[in-house]
Amino acid sequence: MRRLAAALIASSLLLAACSSDEPEESTETSEEAPEETTEATAEDVAALEAVTVEGEVGEEPTLTFEQPFEITNPVARVETEGTGEEFPADAQLAVDAVTYSGEDGTVVNSTWENGATDSLPLGDPQIFPAIIDVMAGQSVGSRVLFASPAIESEQGTQPALVMAIEVVGVVPTRAEGEAVEPPEGLPGVTLAEDGTPTIEIPEGYEDPTELVVQPLIEGSGDAVEAGQTVTFQYHGVTTSDGEVFDSSWANGSPFTTTIGTGAVIAGWDEGLVGQTVGSQVLLVIPPEQAYGPAPEDEEAAETAHALAGETLVFVVDILAIS
Structure with missing residues (x-):
């Protein structure tokens, strides 16, 4: 499933292997994305609440948090409410995002640094419910914090990730012209x-x-x-x-x-x-x-x-x- 353009951001949000990028295989993954079977605990919520954010909306924010960052379930919160158009629950969003390693607090990916926005399809069933739920009723300009726990896989351990995601627009669903x-x-x-x-x-x-x-x-x-x-x-x-x-x-x-x-x-x-x-x-x-x-x-x-x-x-x- 090719959803956010950067592979690390896709893995952090989808937890699914990247597809081949061929059109006829674009929605298939080599493994099922794990289901979020447990809601975030009070400790998970508190951990994300403790993350501090510096920087104006529209600029790459700086996130500060205690390391190692540890949670048991994905968790999200609205850091800044947007003032633009409200988007539907199944919208395809254009977003800027910065991802930090929860292990050592280093930036591992940033659309601001890469110079290209990414895409977040809220209608995709593989996106974590935590981020879908927090996006409900939000508007363009919103900035959301999201964190995923460390993941054990055959490829090794992916550390916990902490992200700031800013909605910069809504992608049309059809051609217009x-x-x-x-x-x-x-x-x-x-x-x-x-x-x-x-x-x-x-x-x-x-x-x-x-x-x-x-x-x-x-x-x-x-x-x-x-x-x-x-x-x-x-x-x-x-x-x-x-x-x-x-x-x-x-x-x-x-x-x-x-x-x-x-x-x-x-x-x-x-x-x-x-x-x-x-x-x-x-x-x-x-x-x-x-x-x-x-x-x-x-x-x-x-x-x-x-x-x-x-x-x-x-x-x-x-x-x-x-």
Whole structure:
């Protein structure tokens, strides 16, 4: 599950292994995130209350606390209430965050230092309930403190983490811009009231031999550049049967990844770099720019991707650059 962009922040909030960043696997993890079976104790709450925060909202705060920081369950509290728009309980938030090691009080990750905001999907069921609950009814500009206990795993011990998370905006859930009339002969796209797309493959459709990139909505935001972290909604089908093989709409939250660097299939990298935020883009991707040609024999089939040989059709909404 790719949710907050920085791997350490993702591990601290999701406690799940990182996925491959491929669209069709974007909501799968190699292990289930552990459930928060016990609410924070009075001692946990007191430990987080004892954390002091210095710095104005909008700037990287300095957190001070006694080390080692020890709690038994995840715990969160609102440090500063925001004055911006109130966001819904399932919002995709743009956040700045700084993470401290509870073991020695060092900063292990900071979006202020990295120069890029992260993404926090409140609708994601793997996010700790502690942080979901404390975000309820909050507004843009809120600053929340969150702490997770030390974790034992096969990879070793992750120390307790203490975080300050500032909500800087709400990421749209769908493309917003000027509609574009596509040429005839392409797969058809219809949108539900909430923006969820349906893709229809025309009868007798012939798969293209080259990548097809067709904007359906042109957004007015910045153009996507290679190397940027971008948040998308997407819906994908195969031309062979028109069946949906993956969809962020169905998975419950948008997908955030680095674009133009090989983190996703070549058709995405080539087709989405240069498009603008707010746009919706139809991609028809030949196997060579997706998951390769169909395997030639049984031995090759054992290692081939499940979608090898398939031409893929995506409808991609470009929501935000972070």
